[in-house]
Amino acid sequence: MSSxxxxxxxxxxxxxxxxxxxRLIQDAFLHAFExxxxxxxxxxxxxxxxxxxxxxxxxxxxxxxxDSHVIQPPFFPGGDIGRLSICGTVNDLAMMGxxxxxxxxxxxVLEEGFARADLERILASMRTxxxxxxxxxxxxxxxxxxxxxxxxxxINTSGVGxxxxxxxxxxxxxxxxxxxxxxxxxxxxxxxxxxxxxxLDADLVSDVxxxxxxxxxxxxxxxxxxxxxxxPTRGGVAGALHEMASKSGVGVLVDEAMLPVxxxxxxxxxxxxxxxxxVANEGKALIGVSEAAAARVLAALRVHPLGRDAAIIGMxxxxxxxxxxxxxxxxxxxxxxxxxxxxxxIC
Amino acid sequence: MPLEFRDPAxxxxxxxxxxxxxxxIGREVSVMHVCGSHEQAIAKFGLRAAFPEKLNVIMGPGxxxxxxxxxxxxxxxxxxxxxxxxxxxxxxxxxxGTAGSLADAxxxxxxxxxxxSVAQAVELATRTTDEVVFFATGFETTAVxxxxxxLAGVPPNFSVLSAHKYIPPVMEIVSEMPDxxxxxxxxAGHAATITGWKIFEAFTARHRQPVVVAGFEPLxxxxxxxxxxxxxxxxxxxxxxxxxxxxxxxxxxxxQEKLWRVFxxxxxxxxxxxxxxxxxLRLRDEWAPVDxxxxxxxxxxxxWHHAPSTLVRQCICGNIMAGIASPSDCxxxxxxxxxxxxxxxxxxxxxxxxxxxxxxxxxxNLRGVxxxx
Amino acid sequence: MCLGVPGQVVExxxxxAVVDFWGVKxxxxxxxxxxxxxxxxYVLNHVGFAIRRIPPEDVALTLEMYEQLLRERSDDLxxxxxxxxxxxx
Numbered sequence: 001m002s003s004x005x006x007x008x009x010x011x012x013x014x015x016x017x018x019x020x021x022x023r024l025i026q027d028a029f030l031h032a033f034e035x036x037x038x039x040x041x042x043x044x045x046x047x048x049x050x051x052x053x054x055x056x057x058x059x060x061x062x063x064x065x066x067d068s069h070v071i072q073p074p075f076f077p078g079g080d081i082g083r084l085s086i087c088g089t090v091n092d093l094a095m096m097g098x099x100x101x102x103x104x105x106x107x108x109v110l111e112e113g114f115a116r117a118d119l120e121r122i123l124a125s126m127r128t129x130x131x132x133x134x135x136x137x138x139x140x141x142x143x144x145x146x147x148x149x150x151x152x153x154x155i156n157t158s159g160v161g162x163x164x165x166x167x168x169x170x171x172x173x174x175x176x177x178x179x180x181x182x183x184x185x186x187x188x189x190x191x192x193x194x195x196x197x198x199x200l201d202a203d204l205v206s207d208v209x210x211x212x213x214x215x216x217x218x219x220x221x222x223x224x225x226x227x228x229x230x231x232p233t234r235g236g237v238a239g240a241l242h243e244m245a246s247k248s249g250v251g252v253l254v255d256e257a258m259l260p261v262x263x264x265x266x267x268x269x270x271x272x273x274x275x276x277x278x279v280a281n282e283g284k285a286l287i288g289v290s291e292a293a294a295a296r297v298l299a300a301l302r303v304h305p306l307g308r309d310a311a312i313i314g315m316x317x318x319x320x321x322x323x324x325x326x327x328x329x330x331x332x333x334x335x336x337x338x339x340x341x342x343x344x345x346i347c
Numbered sequence: 348m349p350l351e352f353r354d355p356a357x358x359x360x361x362x363x364x365x366x367x368x369x370x371x372i373g374r375e376v377s378v379m380h381v382c383g384s385h386e387q388a389i390a391k392f393g394l395r396a397a398f399p400e401k402l403n404v405i406m407g408p409g410x411x412x413x414x415x416x417x418x419x420x421x422x423x424x425x426x427x428x429x430x431x432x433x434x435x436x437x438x439x440x441x442x443x444g445t446a447g448s449l450a451d452a453x454x455x456x457x458x459x460x461x462x463x464s465v466a467q468a469v470e471l472a473t474r475t476t477d478e479v480v481f482f483a484t485g486f487e488t489t490a491v492x493x494x495x496x497x498l499a500g501v502p503p504n505f506s507v508l509s510a511h512k513y514i515p516p517v518m519e520i521v522s523e524m525p526d527x528x529x530x531x532x533x534x535a536g537h538a539a540t541i542t543g544w545k546i547f548e549a550f551t552a553r554h555r556q557p558v559v560v561a562g563f564e565p566l567x568x569x570x571x572x573x574x575x576x577x578x579x580x581x582x583x584x585x586x587x588x589x590x591x592x593x594x595x596x597x598x599x600x601x602x603q604e605k606l607w608r609v610f611x612x613x614x615x616x617x618x619x620x621x622x623x624x625x626x627x628l629r630l631r632d633e634w635a636p637v638d639x640x641x642x643x644x645x646x647x648x649x650x651w652h653h654a655p656s657t658l659v660r661q662c663i664c665g666n667i668m669a670g671i672a673s674p675s676d677c678x679x680x681x682x683x684x685x686x687x688x689x690x691x692x693x694x695x696x697x698x699x700x701x702x703x704x705x706x707x708x709x710x711x712n713l714r715g716v717x718x719x720x
Numbered sequence: 721m722c723l724g725v726p727g728q729v730v731e732x733x734x735x736x737a738v739v740d741f742w743g744v745k746x747x748x749x750x751x752x753x754x755x756x757x758x759x760x761x762y763v764l765n766h767v768g769f770a771i772r773r774i775p776p777e778d779v780a781l782t783l784e785m786y787e788q789l790l791r792e793r794s795d796d797l798x799x800x801x802x803x804x805x806x807x808x809x
Contacts, residue, residue, distance in 0.1 A: 011454055013687070020687055201738075201745035253718040267742030271725055272463065273387070314718060325716055330358040330565045331393030332713035336706035351783060361786065364793050384724055436767075464768030466749060485767075488724070492769045495751040537724040540764060540772045563724060570786050573793070591785070592778035593764055601754040602771060 017234025018338050025049065049243075050169050051095040051230060061166040063098035065089055066158035074122070074152055077190045078206030079282075081155055082122035086129035086137075087282060088233070089159040090210040095169070095229045095285065098161025099216035101135035107156040108140070112147045122153070133210035135159070165219070169240075170247035171227040177294035178252060178314040179287040181214060181307050182207065184237055185265045185276030187283070193268060200271070203264040209283035214306045218287055221300035225293035231285050235338040238277040238324065240286050241314075242337040246322040248288075254314035254326045254335065277326075278338050288316070352564030358397065361569035366399040368576045375401050377528045378575055379521065379670055381409035381514055382535030383696070384563055390703060392565045396713040402576065405529065405670035406703075408517050411485045412438045412696035413668060414617040417659075419510040420444035421647045423482040426508065426639065427457030429646065432475070434460045434468035435482040442695045445659075446650050449482075465493050472505035480639045484510045488537045490628050491602045494609035497630075497637055508639040511628035513612050514538055515546060520623055522554040526671045529556070530579045533571055536562040536590040541606070543598025547586045555584040562590040609634060618692055620665045664691035667700050674704040681705060726774060729761050737770065739763060 013020040025046075034047050042056035052065030067088040074081040090101055106126065110119065130136060137157075186207040193204050211231075219226060228248060232240035237259075245252045261269075261276050269276050283306065289297045294312055301307035324335040369376060380386065386406045389395060398404060408414050421444045427433050433449065440449045440459060453459045458477075462468045465481055472479040483493045490511040497507065518532055534547060539560045547558040557578035561571030571589040578585065588594050608631075615627030630638040639645070661679055666672035674680045674693070684690040686702055693701035727741035727748075736749050737757060746765075750757060753770045757763060762779070763770040 009454065011450075202743070253716065255718040263743045267744030271741045271744055271746065275391075325713060325718075326393065327716070327718040328391070328393045329355040330353065331396040332716050333390060333393035333396070334706065334713070351779075357786060357790075360790050360794070364790060367793070466768050488766050488771065491752050491771065492767045495749065495769060499751060537764070537766060537771070566786055567782075570789055573789060589785075592774050592782050593772050599752065599754045599771060602752040605752065 017239065022049070044166070044168070048168070048170075051092040052098075054096060054166055057162075060162050060164050061096075061098075063093050063096045063161045063163060063166070064158070065092040065096075066156065067092065068154060068156040070151075070154050071191070072151070073191075073194060074118070076194055076206055077204060078186075079208035080122055080125050081153060082125035083129045084208050084282060085155040085157045086126050086133065086135070087208050087210045089157040090129075090133045090135055090212050091231050091283075091285070093159050093161040094212040094215040095167070095231050096161075097163040097165050097167035097219065097229075099163070099212040099219065100161055101133060101212065102160045102162060103138040104130070104135055104157055104159045106137045106140040107142075109143045109145060109150055109154040111150045111152050112144055114153060119153075122155075129210055133212055135210070135212075165224070167219075167226060167229045169228050169230040169244050172244055172248035172250045172252075172288045172316045173227060173290075174250055174316050174318040175291050176227050176250075176288045176316045177291055177312050178241070178254070178316070179289060179294065179298060179301065180232075180237065180260065180311060180313050181211065181218075181285045181287065181301055182283070182309040183260045183262045183265070184232075184281060184284070185261060185269065185279040187281050188236065188279030189265045189268050189274075189276070192274070192279075200268060202268055203262075204268065207281060207283035209306055211283055211285055211306055214301065214304045215285060215287075217300045217304050217307070218289075218297050222289060222293035222297050225290045226287055226297065227290065228288035229285055232281045234280055236276070236278045236280055237286065238275070238335045239338045241324045241335065242322075244286065244288065245316075245324055248316070249321045250316040250318065251320040251322070252314055252316055252324045254324065256326050256328050258311050258313045260309040260311050277335060291315075352562075352566045353392075354566065358565050358569060361566060361573060362397040365402070365569060365573050365576065368573060368580060369399040369402045372401075372576070372580050375403065376530060376576060376579060377403040377405055377670070378531045378533065378572070378579070379405045379407040379529040380533040380535070380561075381407040381518060381521075382533075382538070383410035383412070384537065385409065385533060385535065385561065385568065386703070387697070388563045388565070388568060393713065394565060394568060396716070397569070398572070400712075400714070402572070404533075404572070406668070406700050407521055407529075407532075407670055408617060408620055408668040409486075409514065409535065410668075410692075410696050410699055411489070411512060412442055413664065413692040413699050414512060414620065415439065415442060415484050415510050415692065416616045416618045417443075417445050418616075418647065419508075420448070421446075421650050422640070422645050423449060423480075423508055424452045424457070425645050425647045425650055426480055426643060427452045427459060428649070429643065431478045431480050431643065432458045432460060432471075433480055433482050434462050434471055436463075436484060437461050438696050439482060439484050441689065442692050443659075443689055444650070465496050469496050469501050469505055472502045476504065479505050480508050480643075481505070482508050482510065486512050486514050486535075486538055487541055487606060487628070488535075490610060491541055491606045494605045497609050497634060498605055501637060506637045506639040506642045507630060509610070509629055511610065512617065513626055513628055515542070515550070516623050516626045517617065517620065518550055518558075519554070520620065521669050522550075522556060524669055524671060527669070529670055531557045531559070531575045533568075533575060534558050534560045536560055536567070536593060539588075539590065539594040539598065541599050541602045543596050544586055544588045544594055545596045551584045551586055557584055558586045560586070560588045560590050560594050562593065618664060620669065659690060662691040664693040664701070667693055674701040677701070724764060724766050726762050726764050729757055729759050729763060732757065732759055737763070739765060739770070741765070
């Protein structure tokens with residue numbers, strides 16, 4: 001699609017995880033990194049735009065992923081940039097089926113003047129998250145830039161895992177059920193309320209957590225029956241479902257009454273007019289599972305501490321491939337592909 | 348409390364009643380609402396899947412973002428370029444002016460703050476020595492809040508660039524459009540909370556069309572539509588108040604008094620609708636110190652290096668908002684005008700008709716769909 | 721934007737009230753409301769200002785109005801079924 005003028009400069013929307021970012025990746029990054037002829041078989045590369053890349057080694061897949069974290073503010077209710085940087089990468093590996101982390105790296109860029117105490121707090125938080133995920137940071141890098149040359153702290157983490165079964169985000173079939181592993185919209189709402197000084201008295205807490213153990217429980221409960229996974233970070237459940245639906249070539253129907261939403265998140269969303277479906281999550285997964293195995297997977301999730309609120313929220317159909325339809329109980333609407341995350345620097 | 352107004356069982360029976368009364372008329376019926384919040388509620392609950400096929404509920408020029416005209420946005424951008432901090436409500440930031448939006452101005456170094464309340468903008472001004480201008484958009488329901496803060500006293504570095512609008516005059520304009528098929532109006536419940544419902548009686552007498560004042564919960568909208576379609580069926584040109592818990596005949600006198608003490612209505616352009624007599628609200632002369640237009644010499648000319656581009660001239664948002672054209676009639680729709688790069692404001696706002704069409708592929712017909720999970 | 725959302729007053733001072741919206745509390749200004757507001761009242765909030773006190777009895781009246789609207793207009797079996805559903809809920 002054309003635009004009024006070609007974007008000559010990078011704008012905030014290019015980092016929002018939505019349409020503009022996707023086009024930037026397709027036009028600039030894929031142009032640079034994908035080869036012609038395509039990569040040899042046995043490699044899932046950037047063009048797939050999945051949660052990670054993967055390389056077949058023997059009868060298993062090596063999964064690789066990387067994330068940079070620029071969240072503002074660095075400390076927020078329920079977590080901080082350190083915890084987020086570990087969980088983001090651990091969860092991306094898990095989304096591809098690699099729930100045992102072989103190793104993590106951590107590259108930190110600090111602004112001159114950054115408080116040493118804050119750095120230690122962030123590192124301690126990263127250590128806690130690693131312990132929860134049974135993961136270890138085994139390599140790293142540290143840089144310092146002058147005052148004003150970078151904003152506070154930027155953290156990049158990358159991770160490596162192995163899996164016998166690679167799970168993609170494009171494998172949904174008609175009839176599959178969609179499960180969300182817990183409440184929706186927690187992270188984005190918590191950060192938004194803190195950042196915008198909404199002066200709300202509400203119990204909003206980020207859900208940032210490593211979910212590799214949770215996902216392993218689901219995979220073990222129904223080997224081979226989990227057809228797709230994606231974690232709904234930037235762009236929320238709406239964005240992730242859209243991607244899964246279009247890549248898989250199926251339509252997705254969602255029952256709004258089944259969506260688990262905390263009262264405080266629902267309250268803020270009513271008040272401010274932001275849909276929890278469009279808001280980032282950092283400790284949740286969307287799991288596509290065959291109809292026959294759905295109840296089994298749900299049960300396995302619910303006994304896990306991080307999966308107590310798991311719910312089957314929808315199903316896949318042959319109709320309207322690529323579209324996501326929400327049944328509101330009173331009517332029905334199409335869930336739009338989000339422009340991207342409504343807030344900059346959400347993760 | 349509000350959950351009772353979202354009860355699916357009652358909604359289903361109201362929808363059935365609406366289908367019956369529409370059938371009694373036996374042909375296509377078009378009614379119009381003039382409120383962005385009504386469109387948001389209709390979209391949020393997917394109500395069009397519950398409306399009968401023969402009933403067209405058209406979104407009229409009720410989206411305050413959509414009808415804010417180019418020169419007004421240019422004024423805000425020019426001020427930003429002149430070093431003033433601009434505070435405004437969310438959706439306004441992406442609306443295109445003659446040469447870019449406030450978001451573009453921000454990317455070029457302008458300081459733009461999004462606020463959820465005008466009181467927040469005032470509070471911002473107390474925390475800085477910078478000049479802060481509140482770019483005030485929205486209809487009368489929102490204008491009363493701007494009036495209230497001005498009357499309560501504001502810091503010396505705070506002023507208002509008023510782009511507020513007044514809705515009742517535009518209903519007249521739509522009714523007088525030659526191609527209009529609109530047979531009745533849903534009036535915005537929140538605006539009517541301020542103005543009362545009696546102000547619509549002159550309109551119904553003059554134009555022989557019914558007006559039903561409606562709230563914003565699904566049951567409110569469905570019940571109001573049942574009444575409205577009945578009035579159309581019976582050719583009764585009266586005003587019916589279906590939002591009695593919030594709307595009275597005379598409205599909120601306290602708020603009205605404050606509104607007209609601070610603002611006066613003047614004729615002006617609404618984007619795409621040309622001139623609306625008494626449709627714009629400007630600060631009265633005695634408020635000159637807090638009127639950004641009098642406080643600053645706003646240099647818009649520097650933005651207008653060239654005449655408005657051809658693309659902007661091809662924009663038919665005005666006709667779309669008046670309900671006499673659809674987005675698919677527009678040469679720019681989906682090509683040169685998309686949410687990422689909006690030409691007309693109808694594509695910018697989440698309430699805008701073109702944006703809804705673009706996102707949902709038209710007004711989607713989801714009547715047969717159900718989720719059996 | 722906080723547009724036209726009803727909430728319940730939980731705390732009050734001269735100029736403002738703390739209002740509970742769906743479990744979330746926010747302070748709203750009372751400059752514009754046209755009658756005295758008490759703790760327990762519902763108010764309609766618009767961009768941080770209460771613009772109307774909603775008498776609790778009016779909520780019930782509105783629901784009754786919708787019931788009546790349905791009763792007066794239904795004379796077929798299907799509607800009667802649905803009415804039965806409502807009465808049972």
